Amino acid sequence: MSGNNSEDASGEPTGKLAELLKLLKMNGNDVTKLTQSQQKEMKDYKFWKTQPVPKLDESVSEEGPIDRKKTPEEIPNEPFPLLAEFEWCTLDVTDQQQLEDIFVLLNENYVEDRDASFRFKYTREFFNWSLKPPGWKKDWHVGVRVRGTGKLVAFISAIPVNLNLRNKLVKSVEINFLCVHKQLRGKRLAPVLIKEITRRVNKYDIWFALYTSGTILPSPVTVCRYTHRPLNWDKLLEVGFVHLPPGATKPQMVANYALPKKTTTRGLRPMAPKDVDEVHALFVKYQSRFDLVQDFDKEEFRHWFLGGPEQLNASEDTKVIRSYVVENEDGKITDFFSFYSLPFTILENPVHKELGIGYLFYYASDADFGFNDRFDKEATAALKTRLCQMVNDACILAHNAKMDVFNALTSQDNALFLEKLKFGPGDGFLNFYLFNYKSFPITGGIRDDKSYDVERRSNLGVVML
Ligand SMILES: CC(C)(COP(=O)(O)OP(=O)(O)OC[C@H]1O[C@@H](n2cnc3c(N)ncnc32)[C@H](O)[C@@H]1OP(=O)(O)O)[C@@H](O)C(=O)NCCC(=O)NCCS
Known part of the structure; x- marks a missing residue:
């Protein structure tokens, strides 16, 4: 059961929405100061509202799976369709050339700071460590190439993890290194990558994932x-x-x-x-x-x-x-x-x-x-x-x-x-x-005013790369 607790009698947002608004303010993005069109955009998660994730204004009353378990046989065998000029590829990170392709894509297009003065410098050693833990699957290193030239323009990866959420085992994957080439941004390729990695993970009878983002999506744990x-x-x-x-x-x-x-x-x-x-x-x-x-x-x-x-x-x-x-x-x-x-x-x-x-x-x-x-x-x-x-x-x-x-x-x-x-x-x-x-919210080690929460600390015990 989930209840909408987005406003109290005074019209002030309450519950999870209020918490999120607070966090947005902490991020320097005071949502209350956004223009009407910006607010509309924020609410309009065209992709994420179709996915099994809690709504932004939803307060969780019971922990557990959202879409009850399907079977891998019910999941399509074919990848999601792409525009004709692109094709899916599975990257073999044991192959130097393919590792090099990921390396170039991420080093040139992955996260930059606001002024674009710094960028992560991934290395082969780092990928060997982060993408190949025990149980890694080649199938979960997913790329999109330009048909014809073979240039790698997008990437997403998953690795297997057994999560333990308040003593419940949640067999999951960790999603990381989502990246779309700068020239292809804003074309809704990210949702296709996310759906394709979900399909490939579901094929292994895994239905849950942990992921992080600097941006607010529905809905942070x-x-x-x-x-x-x-x-x-x-x-x-x-x-x-x-x-x-x-x-x-x-x-x-x-x-x-x-x-x-x-x-x-x-x-x-x-x-x-x-x-x-x-x-x-x-x-x-x-x-x-x-x-x-x-x-x-x-x-x-x-x-x-x-x-x-x-x-x-x-x-x-x-x-x-x-x-x-x-x-x-x-x-x-x-x-x-x-x-x-x-x-x-x-x-x-x-x-x-x-x-x-x-x-x-x-x-x-x-x-x-x-x-x-x-x-x-x-x-x-x-x-x-x-x-x-x-x-x-x-x-x-x-x-x-x-x-x-x-x-x-x-x-x-x-x-x-x-x-x-x-x-x-x-x-x-x-x-x-x-x-x-x-999941019920988990303390993240910060107070409402952004300071370190020395009293409550954090109850998050996972570190993602
Ligand atoms: C993140 C990135 C792949 C998004 O690609 P894009 O071209 O800007 O976005 P698209 O047009 O393809 O898709 C937009 C949708 O993806 C969602 N999205 C954007 N970034 C996302 C992220 N990090 N995780 C999950 N979803 C994300 C958007 O919310 C939007 O969905 P919505 O309509 O429900 O709001 C791209 O900006 C990128 O490569 N950035 C640099 C690397 C990076 O920041 N990776 C993420 C690390 S967490």
Whole structure:
């Protein structure tokens, strides 16, 4: 059952709509100030209103699937029709040339910042890690090529994930890297890609998906804020990533963000293959506190935290994922953290061509395991102390690995360390969506006024690339 709770007696929006409007305002898009035609456009999700997703003004009263299960046999065998000048292709990412095609499409057309001065710089190593986890399907690397020239102009991908939503297993995929060539934007190709990947996933008897977007679509399960911890403030200033605050001097700012070369946590070392069983157990226990998590089996855990086989011997420059553990004097692993590298290309700068970026990935700690309630005052203090030390070390390691900034979302227990460790709030927000599954809202680590929600933290335990 879903109820429309879009207005109260005073005419003010309430419920989920009110929450969304608040979030839009937080994003700098005060919806109440939009012109009438813009408001109409916003409501008019021509594609998404045909899909099994909750409406923007819908309040969820029961969690679960939206379209009840069909069978793969009921799903068409043929792909959705495309205009005559295009054709579908399945990309084989084990083939260098095809990997190169994705690489060129995404590097030239994927997300840019508002001023188009930075763009993600995807690498082969990154794709090998992110597109080929255990159980990956070639069929789920979907492209559109220009018939005749063979040029790749659009891409979408799915990888298998077992989600755990408040202790219910939701067999799903994660959708990522949706991209349409700049010259083909606005032509409704994205909905066709989404429908085609849905068809291909349904054929494997999977009916749900997790995806993220910076834009508001019907309807986010949660929204998190991006945060940035400058590691190389000088360079960030030179490339326009940060500005000198009024009244501050450059040396003051550099000193403020300076980090030592050496990490401080005793027993900290890179995670090794022999640690997988123990760290996996610690991680599963830690993750059980969150409402939405991915259930990693050991093979998946090994892939996501040690990388594929080529990552084990990768040089420092091409390492995508880095994982560390803290081993105490008794040889027990008490903590673990990981971060990945995804640099930006700097588009128009005479000196700097690349910005090294580290992203906090997953972590776990036994610091509050002795308490029944993670929000207990002492539990909070214990975890906060441990996380502050650990993530500060992660920043030191990222800096030593030539990263210029360290990013984190407000998800997980991050609100406990963000401010103390000088992670500044970014302009960007990341909305999380479930396809064909209704969920009660999940806390995303930010308050109504955009600040870090230290009291409630976040109940989101998935990190998407
Ligand atoms: C995102 C992108 C593929 C959309 O393509 P487009 O040409 O602008 O949009 P199209 O005309 O094909 O389709 C528009 C529909 O797609 C939806 N859409 C746009 N971006 C979307 C996204 N990230 N996820 C899901 N749906 C999206 C729109 O809401 C619209 O549907 P609606 O009528 O229900 O509102 C394209 O802008 C792009 O490649 N951007 C750079 C990469 C990027 O941002 N990828 C998404 C990362 S989350």
